[in-house]
Amino acid sequence: EEQLVQSGAEVKKPGESLKISCEGFGFSFSSYWIAWVRQMPGKGLEWMGIIYPADSDTKYGPPFEGHVSISADKSTSTAYMQWNSLKASDTAIYYCARQIKVGGGNWPFDLWGRGTLVTVSS
């Protein structure tokens, strides 16, 4: 069965660092672009960025560039998102999602993880 398995919920303080993960099962992880999508409490979906695990080519949405870092390890079929200094406004559910098509181009997402809830509070 194809699935994306995300790491568990996190509770952090402002200024702390964090790295969350998304592991793919049942498909050729390296061959698909994997995106991260933010959903703040009670709000809509925000496209944060995307990575191609085969060569780690990465693109960021303008609001997120410089604040998060997206990476991937194709040997373990895992994508990561990292913060060096969290803010209270980073409190959200973070989803990873796979593009529907193999290889290049910009496509919608047909496979989603269950989300990682990140709570940042002093």
Place this chain on the structure above:
Amino acid sequence: IVMTQSPATLSLSRGERATLSCRASQSVSSNLAWYQQKPGQAPRLLIYGASSRDSGIPARFSGSGSGAEFTLTISSLQSEDSAIYYCQHYSIWPSTFGQGTKLEI
């Protein structure tokens, strides 16, 4: 590219037809997808390419439009269709989502 959905909330009865709209601030050709999200769940892809249903999506869901104006139609509402529906363009990076339409049955 800014995606604007309307209405914000739609309240209808079982068996009725729902029409949800999505407008792009510039042409996105047919690079438009629709998702359904229920409380506590990840989004689910319904439609891509403006009108192609993803695998396993019931035929009562249909999409139309091109350029900058798009519509998601649910032909005969079921109680399980209560959810928030999002449109997303993927014509260029970064992709963006609309703010969502909450459908109440």
